[in-house]
Amino acid sequence: MDKKVWYVTGASKGLGLALVKQLLAAGYRVAATSRSADAMQSAVGDTNSNQFLPLEVDLGDAASVNGSIEQTVSKFGRVDVVVNNAGFGIGGSLEELSEKEIVDSFGVNVYGTIKVIKAALPVMRKQRSGHIINISSIAGFAAATGWSVYAATKFAVIGLSEVLADDVREFGINVTVVAPGAFRTEFLSEQSLVLAENKMEEYEAVRASHTRYLTMNGKQAGDPQKAAEVFIRLAEMPEPPVRFFMGTDAYNRALQKTDQLKANLEQWKELSSITDFGA
Numbered sequence: 001m002d003k004k005v006w007y008v009t010g011a012s013k014g015l016g017l018a019l020v021k022q023l024l025a026a027g028y029r030v031a032a033t034s035r036s037a038d039a040m041q042s043a044v045g046d047t048n049s050n051q052f053l054p055l056e057v058d059l060g061d062a063a064s065v066n067g068s069i070e071q072t073v074s075k076f077g078r079v080d081v082v083v084n085n086a087g088f089g090i091g092g093s094l095e096e097l098s099e100k101e102i103v104d105s106f107g108v109n110v111y112g113t114i115k116v117i118k119a120a121l122p123v124m125r126k127q128r129s130g131h132i133i134n135i136s137s138i139a140g141f142a143a144a145t146g147w148s149v150y151a152a153t154k155f156a157v158i159g160l161s162e163v164l165a166d167d168v169r170e171f172g173i174n175v176t177v178v179a180p181g182a183f184r185t186e187f188l189s190e191q192s193l194v195l196a197e198n199k200m201e202e203y204e205a206v207r208a209s210h211t212r213y214l215t216m217n218g219k220q221a222g223d224p225q226k227a228a229e230v231f232i233r234l235a236e237m238p239e240p241p242v243r244f245f246m247g248t249d250a251y252n253r254a255l256q257k258t259d260q261l262k263a264n265l266e267q268w269k270e271l272s273s274i275t276d277f278g279a
Helices: 014-027 037-044 062-076 097-129 148-171 204-214 224-236 249-268 270-272
Strands: 005-008 029-034 052-056 081-084 088-089 131-137 173-178 193-197 243-246
Touching: 005 014, 014 029, 014 037, 014 062, 014 224, 014 243, 029 037, 029 062, 029 173, 037 052, 052 062, 052 193, 062 097, 081 097, 088 097, 088 148, 088 204, 097 131, 097 148, 097 173, 131 224, 148 173, 148 193, 173 249, 243 249, 249 270
Parallel strands: 005 029, 005 081, 029 052, 081 131, 088 193, 131 173, 173 243
Antiparallel strands: none
């Protein structure tokens, strides 16, 4: 049986590029998207054209996304694994961020993901198989000071994925939402991270948080190559997890958050209970 066909967005750098290179080395067939097909091909280098399809895709344009899925099916005959990796970080208090900065963030991180899923689902339903892997962030479960809108987009991806997993299970389609911690990629560089242009000196805690994160660049604990290995393992599992926290930092932050949630529930249990009829 032929190896699975993968479709990976935002694949010209970071975790996406590490994954594409490992997939190609392992003999998988891969369609990989970027804002420039030439940049995508250049990032991957020389490879078997029968195995690799670089795609120039505008995730804000449904026609562009739909066309890329159609090209993938035309070349490889199917789509088995979709990885929604494209996204960027945005920092700033809600008061500092402009309407455009907020809309652009949701446009890529949330609506881009939705467009890809909507384009891929008809193919996977017809196949009665497939695996959608959406990349969220630990910020989508246990967020940090100064990243409210970024957290909002990543919380949205987690919520979307959890319900989608239930909705498409009857078609033999799996859904996994991955919440990575910090990985040593370009994510904290200017190319992948946007900070509010309208910075307000009053937000001292936000500035301190951003400074702390920026000093982490190049020192993150996560290894992109090992992350790529994990993505492949997830896609080969007959029953993959719906939620997966990637990295010890993500695991520890999620565990701390769940402890906080449990304590909060117990603290306010009596007040929660008085709203029922007859209470």
